[in-house]
Amino acid sequence: MIKFSSIVNENSKDTFKVGLDIHGVIDSMPEFFSFLSESIIKNGGEVHIITGGEWTQKLENELRSYNIHWTHKFSVYDFLLNSGADNLGEIEFPDGTKQVKFDDVLWDRTKGDYCKDNNINLHLDDTLIYNNYFSTPFARLWSHSNKPKSSHKSVRHLD
Ligand SMILES: [Mg+2]
Numbered sequence: 001m002i003k004f005s006s007i008v009n010e011n012s013k014d015t016f017k018v019g020l021d022i023h024g025v026i027d028s029m030p031e032f033f034s035f036l037s038e039s040i041i042k043n044g045g046e047v048h049i050i051t052g053g054e055w056t057q058k059l060e061n062e063l064r065s066y067n068i069h070w071t072h073k074f075s076v077y078d079f080l081l082n083s084g085a086d087n088l089g090e091i092e093f094p095d096g097t098k099q100v101k102f103d104d105v106l107w108d109r110t111k112g113d114y115c116k117d118n119n120i121n122l123h124l125d126d127t128l129i130y131n132n133y134f135s136t137p138f139a140r141l142w143s144h145s146n147k148p149k150s151s152h153k154s155v156r157h158l159d
Pocket of ligand 1: 022
C-alpha cells in the first residue's frame with residue numbers, strides 16, 4: 001500500500017500552475033484572488049494571468065490595486081496580434097472598446113491552447129465557451145450573482 005504522505009511528497013515535486021482570468025474572475029472577487037494568488041506563489045506554485053484583452057499598463061495597475069500576485073501573464077489579443085493571424089476588421093464591445101477582430105474560433109481556443117502548452121493544472125474563467133477548447137482542467141466561475149453581465153463582454157459571450 002502506498003502511504004498518502006509519500007504520494008503528497010512525490011506530487012510536491014510538481015509545480016502547480018493556476019490560470020486566472022481577469023474580467024469576471026479576478027475583478028469580481030479581488031480580495032479572494034489576492035489571497036489565493038499570493039498563497040500559491042508562496043508555496044512554490046505559478047499564477048498565470050490569462051486575459052482576453054490587450055495587456056496594458058492600466059490593466060497591470062488595476063491588478064496591483066487589487067494586490068494580485070502573478071508569475072506569468074498572457075493576453076489572447078496580444079498573442080493573436082503578434083501571431084500573424086488574419087485581421088478580420090474591427091470589433092466594438094458594448095463598453096465602447098474597439099479592437100482588431102480575429103476569427104471567433106481562433107479567439108475562443110487560444111486560452112485552451114495556452115493552458116495545454118503550459119501544463120496549467122486549473123484555469124478559472126467566467127466565459128463558458130472557452131471550455132469547448134480546453135483539454136486541461138477548466139472551471140467556470142459564476143460570480144455575477146444574478147446581476148447583468150459586464151459591458152466588457154463580447155455579445156457572443158453573454159450566456
Ligand atoms: Mg472573463
